[in-house]
Amino acid sequence: MAKRVATVEPTDQCCPSLLASPLDSTQAAELAGGFMALADPVRLRVLSILAAAPDGEVCVCEFVGPLCKSQPTISHHLKILSEAGLVVGDRRGKWVWYSLNRERLADLQGALQPVG
Amino acid sequence: MAKRVATVEPTDQCCPSLLASPLDSTQAAELAGGFMALADPVRLRVLSILAAAPDGEVCVCEFVGPLCKSQPTISHHLKILSEAGLVVGDRRGKWVWYSLNRERLADLQGALQPVG
DNA sequence: TCGATGCATCGACACTCGTTGATGTTATGG
DNA sequence: CCATAACATCAACGAGTGTCGATGCATCGA
Numbered sequence: 001m002a003k004r005v006a007t008v009e010p011t012d013q014c015c016p017s018l019l020a021s022p023l024d025s026t027q028a029a030e031l032a033g034g035f036m037a038l039a040d041p042v043r044l045r046v047l048s049i050l051a052a053a054p055d056g057e058v059c060v061c062e063f064v065g066p067l068c069k070s071q072p073t074i075s076h077h078l079k080i081l082s083e084a085g086l087v088v089g090d091r092r093g094k095w096v097w098y099s100l101n102r103e104r105l106a107d108l109q110g111a112l113q114p115v116g
Numbered sequence: 117m118a119k120r121v122a123t124v125e126p127t128d129q130c131c132p133s134l135l136a137s138p139l140d141s142t143q144a145a146e147l148a149g150g151f152m153a154l155a156d157p158v159r160l161r162v163l164s165i166l167a168a169a170p171d172g173e174v175c176v177c178e179f180v181g182p183l184c185k186s187q188p189t190i191s192h193h194l195k196i197l198s199e200a201g202l203v204v205g206d207r208r209g210k211w212v213w214y215s216l217n218r219e220r221l222a223d224l225q226g227a228l229q230p231v232g
Numbered sequence: 233t234c235g236a237t238g239c240a241t242c243g244a245c246a247c248t249c250g251t252t253g254a255t256g257t258t259a260t261g262g
Numbered sequence: 263c264c265a266t267a268a269c270a271t272c273a274a275c276g277a278g279t280g281t282c283g284a285t286g287c288a289t290c291g292a
Contacts, residue, residue, distance in 0.1 A: 040279090042280085069281080069282090070281070070282055070283085072282065073281055073282070076279095091288090091289095093289065093290070094288080094290060
């Protein structure tokens with residue numbers, strides 16, 4: 001039971017915390033890039049659908065209907081999410097299956113840590 | 117060891133979790149509005165400066181120098197952060213002191229909760 | 233090999249966003 | 263009352279973003 005809270009190493013993450021100390025321009029730009037990927041309703045819904053998928057992955061064509069967007073638009077958003085490191089795509093045959101990168105999501109969450 | 121994951125009540129927050137279930141358009145738009153406020157380097161630096169301030173509040177004029185932006189630009193970003201509920205301004209005489217709304221920040225963080 | 237399917241890319245459009253100088257508003261001090 | 267200072271708002275510009283139809287590319291089935 002001892003050292004239950006001391007086992008993790010939160011300082012090991014890539015994203016600096018917002019609340020630890022003032023960010024410089026470089027750190028701020030990098031963090032802003034991550035949040036920019038989250039700053040769109042369609043992309044948030046893509047992430048939530050991925051998170052709720054039983055197998056943890058969803059085919060591109062399965063986004064088009066529920067999100068009421070054209071296929072190029074979905075592809076566009078998936079590219080942005082992919083470049084932000086939030087999702088990864090895996091081509092299998094004609095289909096591309098996307099899944100969540102929960103570590104990256106946790107990184108962004110850590111940057112918002114309300115003071116440990 | 118039983119019911120170890122059932123102790124917390126994440127549904128008590130205002131922001132729906134990204135990872136709980138698929139978001140509808142309204143929820144996604146609201147969440148996206150919050151992250152949009154975070155999706156700018158200047159605004160992230162504003163927040164980090166506020167978080168690191170000893171008194172928890174910073175005068176508008178104190179942002180202009182460190183951030184290398186004009187006064188109208190700083191005022192513009194503070195307005196966006198204010199409308200997003202992330203900061204609050206308090207006018208005292210000629211000065212306006214801004215402080216962090218850590219609850220709102222925690223709400224957005226909660227939406228990124230990587231599954232309890 | 234050929235047509236069909238799934239996905240990415242391109243081109244173009246309307247719209248939003250970040251920025252700044254100029255101006256307006258509010259409060260202080262003489 | 264007037265000058266000054268701090269902050270907000272306005273007008274305008276360039277740059278970026280979301281969207282979609284058209285097109286290209288790869289894969290599968292016949």
